[in-house]
Amino acid sequence: MNDLGLPLTLFVSGLATFLIRLSFIAGERWLPRGEGLHAVLAYVPAAVLAALIAPELLVRDGSVLLTADNARLWAGLVAIAVALASRSVMATIVAGMGALWLLQWLGG
Known part of the structure; x- marks a missing residue:
């Protein structure tokens, strides 16, 4: 990568992020209003959190790991139950992290 590659990438990424966020603020008048929109938007935080956490629990070295020795999956299930x-x-945080540390300590 040349000397301008990294700064240009950072600038374009920042600009894209800014414009995406601005579109919801400036474009509010064109968004449909009503209970339907509010009902759908209520699920966004849970969906984003699941999308961030699921790969950490289920994917190891590029493949899905659904085996009994996956400590992160078991700790995640403990956290979900709590x-x-x-x-x-x-x-939830204390139970999940405690379960992960315990399972990693027991599993080596």
């Missing part, structure tokens, strides 16, 4: 039972973010 989240459903407690509805507490802190309890």
Whole structure:
């Protein structure tokens, strides 16, 4: 990559991110309003969180790992159970990380 490659990539990426976010602010008047839109948008945070977390739990070295020795998957399942039972973010984090550390320590 030449001397301008990295700064140009950073600038274009930043500009694209800015324009995507601006489109929702400036284009608000063209978006449909109503209960349907609000109902759909309520699922966006959960969908984004799942999209960020699922690859960490399920993918190792470029392939899906659904075996019994996948400590991250088991810790994720513990965290999901705690989240459903407690509805507490802190309890979910502590339980998930505790389960991961314990399983990694036990598994070597």
